[in-house]
Amino acid sequence: MRSAIELLLWWGLLLLLNTVFISSVTPLEVAVGGGVALLGALGAGAVRRASGAAPGGPARLAHALWAFPWTLLADTGRLALLVLSPARRREAGFRTVRLRPGTGAAWAAALLSSTPGAYVVATEDGVLTVHATSSRVSLLEGALTGGAR
Amino acid sequence: MNAWLLAAAFLAAGGLGPCLLVGLRGAPHARLAGLNLAAAAASAVLLLLAQGFSRTSYTDLALDLAVLAPAGTLVFTRFLAGDER
Amino acid sequence: MTGRHAVAVALLCAGTATLLLAALALAVLPGPYLRLHALSAAGTLGAPLVALALAVDTGPGRAAVKLLVIGLLLAAGGTVTTMAVGRTTVRGERRSTAGADR
Numbered sequence: 001m002r003s004a005i006e007l008l009l010w011w012g013l014l015l016l017l018n019t020v021f022i023s024s025v026t027p028l029e030v031a032v033g034g035g036v037a038l039l040g041a042l043g044a045g046a047v048r049r050a051s052g053a054a055p056g057g058p059a060r061l062a063h064a065l066w067a068f069p070w071t072l073l074a075d076t077g078r079l080a081l082l083v084l085s086p087a088r089r090r091e092a093g094f095r096t097v098r099l100r101p102g103t104g105a106a107w108a109a110a111l112l113s114s115t116p117g118a119y120v121v122a123t124e125d126g127v128l129t130v131h132a133t134s135s136r137v138s139l140l141e142g143a144l145t146g147g148a149r
Numbered sequence: 150m151n152a153w154l155l156a157a158a159f160l161a162a163g164g165l166g167p168c169l170l171v172g173l174r175g176a177p178h179a180r181l182a183g184l185n186l187a188a189a190a191a192s193a194v195l196l197l198l199a200q201g202f203s204r205t206s207y208t209d210l211a212l213d214l215a216v217l218a219p220a221g222t223l224v225f226t227r228f229l230a231g232d233e234r
Numbered sequence: 235m236t237g238r239h240a241v242a243v244a245l246l247c248a249g250t251a252t253l254l255l256a257a258l259a260l261a262v263l264p265g266p267y268l269r270l271h272a273l274s275a276a277g278t279l280g281a282p283l284v285a286l287a288l289a290v291d292t293g294p295g296r297a298a299v300k301l302l303v304i305g306l307l308l309a310a311g312g313t314v315t316t317m318a319v320g321r322t323t324v325r326g327e328r329r330s331t332a333g334a335d336r
Contacts (some may be wrong), residue, residue, distance in 0.1 A: 017303065019296075020296060020299050020300050020303055021209075021212070021300055021303075023205075025296075072278060072279055073279075075271075075275075076252060076255070076275050076279055079255065079256075079259055079271055079272065079275050080255055082259070082263065082268070082271075083255065083258055083259050083262055083263065089263070089264065089268060092267075092268050094267075109317065110313050110314070110317075113274060113313050113316050113317045113320075114274055114277075114278040114309065114312070114313040114316075115274060115278070116271045116272070116274045116275035116278075116279075117271070118271075119270060119271065119273075119274060119316050119317060119320045120317055120320070121317070121320045121321050121324050122321070122324075131267045131268075131270070131271075131320065133268070133271055152243050152246060153246070153288075156246055156247075156250045156284075159250060159254065160250055160253055160254070163254045163257060163258075164253050164254055164256075164257045165257075166257070167257040167258060167260055167261035168257060168260065170261055171260055171261055171269075176266075176326055176330065177326065178266070178319070178322045178323045178325070178326035178327075179266055179323070179326075181319050181322060181323075182260060182269060182270055182272075182273060182319055182323070183260065185273050185277075185312075185315050185316070185319055186256060186257060186260050186272060186273055186276050188311075189253070189256075189273075189276040189277045189280065189281045189308060189312055190253055190257065190276065190281075192281055192304070192308055193249070193250075193253060193280065193281045193284040193285075193308075196284060196285060196288055196301065196304065197246075197284065197288070199288075200288050200291065200292075205297065208297075208300065208301065208304070211304055212300075212304050212307070215304050215307040215308045215311060216307060216311070218311065218315075219311035219312075219314055219315045222315040222318065222319065223314070223315065223318055225322075226318040226319065226321070226322045229322050229325070229326065230322060230325060
């Protein structure tokens, strides 16, 4: 049952993508897209099962998504400061980020790495090893760790 | 000459130029960073050219690059990590 | 200049500035780890802002959604590859320092 739902979701997503990208939406195009999307959905489901990947728990997701845009802008500003003044570069370095229990390491690492302030190089047991531009805890990092370091 | 073409010109010179500098010198893993940034900048340049020349078909080039460039980078990372496995 | 075109040009300037900043940071920042932060800036903020500017200028419709999807793909791809390049750099640096000790 779950695999059928997953197949349907993949099929829907691929068909939607196909409809967005083609130049004219005619019944023939949609039919062809639907058929190829089915093949793609079968393949996508198989790849997901083979990879064994899982996003992880949803704890702190809302907080993290709220903090994300501000952290993105602030970190880009900080990157500009780093380029302009060499003195601030000394603060950068590797450190660890301990996620709150229930927070999925995969999506948390992806969200953290998408900001210029930090990128994740290793993850183990809910502890991310990141290289950060400053020792100060950003909004997003605070959201993911729940305040604790 | 409109705003899109002007931006594309700036990005092609100021965005891809430093990437070339980084990509032509240093250790392999250092050059990979230049390659990665060049992909993002090139996709943006292609999108701008599509709008600047009013040819929507160029957008498909940007789409292809957006999908294939990460795959290429991952192939390179796998290749560079290959000795350890 | 209509309002929509003005917003599009403003977004374009922001996106282009971010991409140029990222390229400058990549070339200027010292050390192998520090400059990788430029990759996230370009992939998550710079290129999607350009795509958003183009989508705003195109106006509502399927073409704008296509541009937004491209922006999303650039953000996702950029994030994944930044992490991959980070790990590769750690491995490469470790290997080169181990080789230097020999």
